[in-house]
Amino acid sequence: MAKPIKVSLAFTPCSLLMASLFAYSASVQLNDPDWYFWFPLYGSATIVNLLHHNTSSRDRNALAKVVVEDYVGGLAGFWSLDMSERVVREKLGSGLVVASMCLQLKASALAKEPSREKAERTKTLVDFGMVLLVAVSFGLLLLFCVCA
Numbered sequence: 001m002a003k004p005i006k007v008s009l010a011f012t013p014c015s016l017l018m019a020s021l022f023a024y025s026a027s028v029q030l031n032d033p034d035w036y037f038w039f040p041l042y043g044s045a046t047i048v049n050l051l052h053h054n055t056s057s058r059d060r061n062a063l064a065k066v067v068v069e070d071y072v073g074g075l076a077g078f079w080s081l082d083m084s085e086r087v088v089r090e091k092l093g094s095g096l097v098v099a100s101m102c103l104q105l106k107a108s109a110l111a112k113e114p115s116r117e118k119a120e121r122t123k124t125l126v127d128f129g130m131v132l133l134v135a136v137s138f139g140l141l142l143l144f145c146v147c148a
Contacts, residue, residue, distance in 0.1 A: 011107065014130035018100050019049035021137050025093060038090070045097045048104050096137055103129045 026042035029035045107126045113119035 010127050011130050014134045015049045015104070017134045018096075018130070018137065019046045021141070022046040022049060022097065022100075038093075041094065041097060045100055049100060092140070096133065099129070099133055103133065 022042045022045040026039050026046060029038040029042060032038055103126055106122060106129075110119055110123055110126070113122060
């Protein structure tokens with residue numbers, strides 16, 4: 001019997017780093033006017049990254065909510081990175097949550113992959129995706145802390 005494919009050593013620390021970032025994001029949402037939407041979003045992302053499991057469709061809908069709010073309200077352009085706008089910060093945060101959930105979903109499906117070659121390729125993509133997600137997330141965090 002073939003040995004099951006497991007994620008690399010980089011996946012677990014990246015998941016823990018993303019969990020800590022999402023936990024921090026959840027904690028600062030409590031003074032937000034719509035905290036009841038964002039706190040569960042970031043809280044569930046924290047738990048999923050800690051447990052390496054999938055979550056509900058609520059996280060995928062978060063990005064849609066922010067994009068529609070941006071478009072209808074005309075608050076900022078879709079590709080805008082003006083972090084002084086609340087909707088841009090929310091769009092970026094929910095995009096990071098969606099990316100993290102997709103990578104966690106792919107990682108949890110590795111054991112069910114019928115082809116070992118495809119499983120290895122998927123494992124590599126998940127590993128690089130998590131490293132890139134952590135680099136972008138913490139890079140933006142450092143950039144905004146230094147520039148603020």
